[in-house]
Amino acid sequence: MGIRCDGNLTQTPDGYPACDGSWVQEPDQLSQLYELLNAAFSTPDTAQIAAAFMTALTVPLIAYLAAWAYGKTIGFAEKDNELT
Secondary structure (H helix, E strand, C coil): CCEECCCEECCCCCCCCCCCCCCCCCCCHHHHHHHHHHHHHCCCCCHHHHHHHHHHHHHHHHHHHHHHHHHHHHHHHHHHHCCC
């Protein structure tokens, strides 16, 4: 049983929508879709989780330290200019 594009239930031998512009044309495309969805929603391995965790911690830390050093340099230069 399948659903045509006009919404009517019809008997089809393949069992999925029988539309001209159907999103699944061949049975192997359905298996490729399942593989894609399994890959997209699978749990990442430990190395990927560790890399994401380290990136999430180090990028803001490096940005903060760079901004702090830049601010200290500007503050030092302004203090030097106030004395003259």
